[in-house]
Amino acid sequence: MTYPDTLSDPLNAFDAELYLIGLLQPVTMRALRDEALSAVDPVWFADPMFGAVWAAARALRDDEQPISARTLLGHLRDVDTSPNSVARAERLLSRYAGHTPPAAEYPHHVAAVVRCGRLRELVAVCNAIKAEAVTAEDPAQALGAAYDRLAALDSAAEETTDVQRYGDLLDAFVEEQRNPSAALVIPTPWIALNDVLNGGLRAGRVYVIGARPGDGKSISAHQMAHRAAEMGHPAVVFSAEMGAGEVTDRMVSSGALIEQSHITRRRLDQGAWSQVNTYVDRARHYPLSVVDRPNLTVSYIKAVCRNEKRRNGLDVVVIDYLQLVGSEQRGARREEEVAAISRQLKQLSRELGVAVIIAAQLNRESVRNNRKPVAADLRESGGIEADADVVILHSRPAIEEGDLKGEPGWTVLFDVVKNRIGRAALVELDWRAHYATIGSPQQQARLAAVRPAGGA
Known part of the structure; x- marks a missing residue:
């Protein structure tokens, strides 16, 4: 199987993506795997097939199903993934069967995939802004749309804070009651x-x-x-x-x-x-x-x-x-x-x-x-x-x-x-x-x- 030339694209963390795919099957890596599945969005993979495999793993985890080469390929077929992509995924997963990636490299590779994925999103947004600006009749409206796109990207880039522990909320409540001027x-x-x-x-x-x-x-x-x-x-x-x-x-x-x-x-x-x-x-x-x-x-x-x-x-x-x-x-x-x-x-x-x-x-x-x-x-x-x-x-x-x-x-x-x-x-x-x-x-x-x- 052939792989992209990683040296020609500074926003393609190919080795890091391979590392994450290698996390999916080993039982001993389950904790890191589940953490990575929550932290890394499938769209951040440069290779769409890698992203499809990652999305399949997420779906299996959410349904509390075992994650293996068999279940991953089955899910890909269920969601009408193209036969060529399924064949590529099968070769990729068989290559990593029985392989356990080193846990010490986990932080570096996760950060690399997230970084490159975010930057590719930024490039895509900038290209969209440019295309809209070229055809816009009202510069102010085009600028407003550009701000909206960038703000949405900025919000998504922030660490998720939607889920807050009740104990933390109670601490904030007590602090606000003791120090009303802070509000x-x-x-x-x-x-x-x-x-x-x-x-x-x-x-x-x-x-x-x-x-x-x-x-x-x-x-x-x-x-x-x-x-x-x-x-x-x-x-x-x-x-x-x-x-x-x-x-x-x-x-x-x-x-x-x-x-x-x-x-x-x-x-x-x-x-x-x-x-x-x-x-x-x-x-x-x-x-x-x-x-x-x-x-x-x-x-x-x-x-x-x-x-x-x-x-x-x-x-x-x-x-x-x-x-x-x-x-x-x-x-x-x-x-x-x-x-x-x-x-x-x-x-x-x-x-x-x-x-x-x-x-x-x-x-x-x-x-x-x-x-x-x-x-x-x-x-x-x-x-x-x-x-x-x-x-x-x-x-x-x-x-x-x-x-x-x-x-x-x-x-x-x-x-x-x-x-x-x-x-x-x-x-x-x-x-x-x-x-x-x-x-x-x-x-x-x-x-x-x-x-x-x-x-x-």
Whole structure:
């Protein structure tokens, strides 16, 4: 039988692959064999026939069947392996019958097969990225797809941590209870909401803010990002609805307590300029970024977040707003598209360990009926409510008497209708839209000790 020229391919650990095949039959090597079967994926073998034999051994082990030349060849025939490959496998296994490889060489050969297999996967991904880039119409979309491919490869390369021993989990629980500051909790600007959320925003969680147009979903989402950055937690705001300049105007209005109309009309008096200068000096080094992009896609969002996490650290992500995020699916209904986007944002929160705040519109029916919104009112709501850890619905109760009867009042209700880490509750706050702010000074949490910027 002929074998590949190992010297011509630096990513072909042929001798190491032969060593692993030699582990399969000796009874005395059973412990190392089972360890290797768990550690080495069949796709990491350069020779597809070797990989097929390895996959057969895995299947037999999982079915608690004996592993021998006879059972391996039988399994290969059962899964319709080509006759030529079965014949090659038979010659290979007969060659190693009665042979016991030296146990001392085990670590070296396993590492060699894993290394070469991983590097071949990387080469394949890079080739796929190149092919997609050559035909892509949108460079940003191609970049997002490239990040997705590389991130998937990076995740697979990490040592498996899905299975965790209960004793280890209990140790982590005890440590967290004894040292609460070790757990990353980012307070929101509002005392009452922090109480409902058991302290504030948490990494790996998705917070959905649903509201009718004009009821403050952008204001509250921006306030959360601003407060996080104010405390030294890196935050990024993806704004598909308004430009970066308008987002900045609103944040300055809220942070410096200057009426937004004065900022919009560029009419600041001496007192206002003093407040602006004080605010700018304080806020210019906040770890806060704004992504002003009208044609947002989830791939682009993920690409930017991964880049920010790697370069500067990232704790909070704001999407303003969900229904303006474009889909990369073709032919799907909008509800399915939004559900897929929502699911990917949930996965991103877990992958990067960030709190994701998603502003979302409510269906028009809740506006026409003039009733308090419910979770089912989330526009294209199928997957949004399911993926969210917390759903907060905004509404503004109408004025009940006087000349303005029936008009939206001067309070806003935060209705926490879903809360996986606490209770449902109704929080009432002052509506101060002229300052692009929700909550009076008495309702807002005091700024806690600021941690160094750039922390993850």
